[in-house]
Amino acid sequence: MTTIGHLINGVNRSDNERTQDVYNPATGEVSKQVALASKETVEEAIAAAQAAFPEWRNTPVGKRAAVMFRFKALLEQNADKICELIGDEHGKICHDAAGELQRGIENIEYACGVGELLKGEHSKNVGPMIDAWSEFQPLGVVAGITPFNFPAMVPLWMYPMAIACGNTFVLKPSERDPSSTLFIAGLLKEAGLPDGVMNVVNGDKLAVDTLLEDKRVQAVSFVGSTAIAEYIYTTATANGKRCQALGGAKNHAIVMPDADIDNAVNQLLGAAFGSSGERCMALSVAVAVGDQAADELIEKMAAGMKPLKVGEASDESNDFGAVITRQHQERVIGFIDSAEQEGAKVVVDGRNPDVKGYENGFFVGATLIDNVSTSMVSYQNEIFGPVLQVIRVKTMEEGMQIINDHEYGNGTCIFTRDGEAARYFSDNIKVGMVGINVPLPVPVSYHSFGGWKRSLFGDLYAYGPDAVRFYTRRKTITQRWPSSDLREGVSFSFPS
Numbered sequence: 427m428t429t430i431g432h433l434i435n436g437v438n439r440s441d442n443e444r445t446q447d448v449y450n451p452a453t454g455e456v457s458k459q460v461a462l463a464s465k466e467t468v469e470e471a472i473a474a475a476q477a478a479f480p481e482w483r484n485t486p487v488g489k490r491a492a493v494m495f496r497f498k499a500l501l502e503q504n505a506d507k508i509c510e511l512i513g514d515e516h517g518k519i520c521h522d523a524a525g526e527l528q529r530g531i532e533n534i535e536y537a538c539g540v541g542e543l544l545k546g547e548h549s550k551n552v553g554p555m556i557d558a559w560s561e562f563q564p565l566g567v568v569a570g571i572t573p574f575n576f577p578a579m580v581p582l583w584m585y586p587m588a589i590a591c592g593n594t595f596v597l598k599p600s601e602r603d604p605s606s607t608l609f610i611a612g613l614l615k616e617a618g619l620p621d622g623v624m625n626v627v628n629g630d631k632l633a634v635d636t637l638l639e640d641k642r643v644q645a646v647s648f649v650g651s652t653a654i655a656e657y658i659y660t661t662a663t664a665n666g667k668r669c670q671a672l673g674g675a676k677n678h679a680i681v682m683p684d685a686d687i688d689n690a691v692n693q694l695l696g697a698a699f700g701s702s703g704e705r706c707m708a709l710s711v712a713v714a715v716g717d718q719a720a721d722e723l724i725e726k727m728a729a730g731m732k733p734l735k736v737g738e739a740s741d742e743s744n745d746f747g748a749v750i751t752r753q754h755q756e757r758v759i760g761f762i763d764s765a766e767q768e769g770a771k772v773v774v775d776g777r778n779p780d781v782k783g784y785e786n787g788f789f790v791g792a793t794l795i796d797n798v799s800t801s802m803v804s805y806q807n808e809i810f811g812p813v814l815q816v817i818r819v820k821t822m823e824e825g826m827q828i829i830n831d832h833e834y835g836n837g838t839c840i841f842t843r844d845g846e847a848a849r850y851f852s853d854n855i856k857v858g859m860v861g862i863n864v865p866l867p868v869p870v871s872y873h874s875f876g877g878w879k880r881s882l883f884g885d886l887y888a889y890g891p892d893a894v895r896f897y898t899r900r901k902t903i904t905q906r907w908p909s910s911d912l913r914e915g916v917s918f919s920f921p922s
Contacts, residue, residue: 430460430604432467432628433611435474436621441467446601446630451517451748452738454786458515460604463629468596468636471625475567475594476642478622483564483592487541490590496617497586498534501527504613508606512577513739515603517748517788520740522701523578530582532871533889540590543894553921556906562898564592565644565668569637571658573650574600574750575704575810577607583875584647587893589623593644597626598637602750604628638662645896647888648672649706651808652834652880659883670884670896672876674808675836678711679865680825680851683719685841689863691726693841697865698814699734699792702746706881707837709865710809711798712816713825720818724773724796727814731774731792736812737781748788749811755788758811762793765804765815771796776812800828808834822847830856835878839865858882 430448431440444462449455463471482490501508509523518526546561570584577599585595599607611626627633637643638661645668648658652673662669679697681690697709712727714720737744749755759777766772776791790811798805798815805815819825822840829838839861840851848862858877861867869875869890876887886892 427456428458430458430608430628432461432463432471433608433615433624433626434467434471435625436615438612448515448602448604449751449788450514451750452784452787454752454788458605460601460628462601463627463633465632465636468627468629468633469640471596471627472567472637472640472642474622474625475596478620479564479566479594482594482620482623485592487544487590487592490592491538491540493614493618494534494538494540494586494590497614497619498531498538500613500617501531501534501610504609508578508609510740511606511609512603513747515605516574516577516750517739518701519742519744519747521742522746523739526576526579529868529871530579533582534586536871536890537586537590540587540894543891544591544898552904553906555909556904558902558904560900560902562591562894563901564898566593567596567642568593568645568897569596569598569643569647571598571634571637571646571648571650572600572607574602575701575706577603578610580649581607581610583649583889583893585624587889588897589619591894591897593897594623595625596637596643597624598629598633599626601628601630634658635661638667639665641665643667645669646671647896649888655883656880668896670876670886670888671882672706672888673881673883674834675706675708675877675881676711676805676808676832676834677707677709677837677839678713678825678829678832679709679839679841680713680715680822680829681719681723682822682840682842682844682847683716684843685719686843687719687722687726690841691723691730693863693865694727694814695730695734699731699746699812702736702749702790703812704749704810705866707859707866707868708810709837709839710814711805712814713828714816714818715822715825716820717818720796720816724794724816727794728774731794734792736776736779736789736791738784738787746812749790750788752788754810755790758790758809758813761804761807761809761811762795762813765795765798765802768799768802768804770798770802770804770815800831822851826851826855833880836881837861837867837877839863839867858887
């Protein structure tokens with residue numbers, strides 16, 4: 427059986443003392459094993475990155491950008507292979523995997539312009555014959571810890587810009603679906619990146635803790651659940667590291683009485699059930715204003731869900747695939763059970779989907795639940811599955827209060843034809859990413875991605891302009907060269 431290892435200092439290698447099974451979620455069978463790095467292996471990766479840093483930071487920025495241009499081209503040439511690897515280990519349908527990869531490539535495109543982004547500021551003659559300027563210098567060795575749900579895209583949020591800014595990188599991807607991440611890292615080497623600048627270690631908490639505690643690591647980026655995000659942030663900062671840790675979500679869409687319900691339904695179908703709901707931007711709660719809007723929404727959602735197909739990743743006729751593990755399948759079904767037990771109405775039940783030929787797969791069908799209340803366990807937690815819950819409210823303000831009261835503040839949306847309502851909503855909602863008739867308001871690569879409240883620990887968002895700020899330090903330099911016609915005596919006053 428194939429064992430997925432690590433990429434350290436440009437060499438693919440494995441330590442097989444500890445391994446973990448990797449499953450094909452559609453079949454429920456073990457397809458590979460992944461090596462879980464020892465502390466010594468992670469430290470070796472950090473050492474390789476540290477050794478590569480001095481030369482890489484002094485590489486002209488144009489040459490660093492040129493590597494990213496070649497890397498982008500190689501990703502496009504190998505897109506089918508990458509999507510196949512994602513589907514085999516994550517269960518994501520091929521067309522969805524292609525969309526994920528494209529969003530990652532867009533972040534590389536932004537990193538290709540790093541020369542413009544790193545330009546500092548210059549002021550001449552701030553004092554007599556004194557010039558001042560600022561510049562942005564790389565941090566050194568930085569690390570990324572990434573989740574299973576976007577094995578291609580989320581790492582590409584991190585290391586292209588970090589490397590383009592002159593840092594070296596150690597990536598710890600999810601051990602549940604490691605192959606696509608490692609394959610993509612190999613393409614970066616093929617693009618001409620020097621050995622040691624990019625390293626990948628597969629592993630578990632031991633690998634994570636080693637990265638968090640090693641003093642050579644200057645900064646850590648993380649995407650995952652809130653509980654782990656808080657742990658990552660607390661531990662990293664306690665060890666003197668810069669940290670951005672993106673956590674969980676409970677994304678609501680307010681459906682106003684004046685909304686184009688047919689359009690809202692079409693948008694919600696994709697936003698709630700795409701990628702089996704395993705997205706931190708998935709819309710998992712529809713807040714319907716008024717019973718008339720709620721009844722119409724429920725009726726049309728139920729009808730729209732009937733033709734949805736859940737199945738194996740390579741079949742493009744499927745709308746979404748399996749969830750990542752048997753344990754996660756049971757967890758999602760447990761939330762549906764609990765909602766029903768607490769008095770909600772399961773309108774469309776996806777607990778026992780019929781997927782012929784894949785009866786042992788980790789499948790959950792599209793599920794619609796009405797009459798959900800904020801006191802229910804299924805509402806309070808991030809389900810991370812193909813489940814849409816509907817809460818009924820009387821006013822937009824009541825719906826907004828529900829959203830603002832939730833501990834998560836990642837993404838939200840309002841469906842309306844009323845510009846005044848949309849403006850009030852976007853101005854007053856306490857959420858980091860807001861859509862107006864856009865259910866998945868994921869920022870493009872030249873903006874930045876991040877939530878509010880317990881959806882983000884740290885001050886800077888992921889990718890976009892914030893990535894440049896996160897992966898560099900500003901240095902301000904004030905300079906004067908002695909002049910024969912300008913001499914100053916000793917001064918003990920503060921300079922002005």
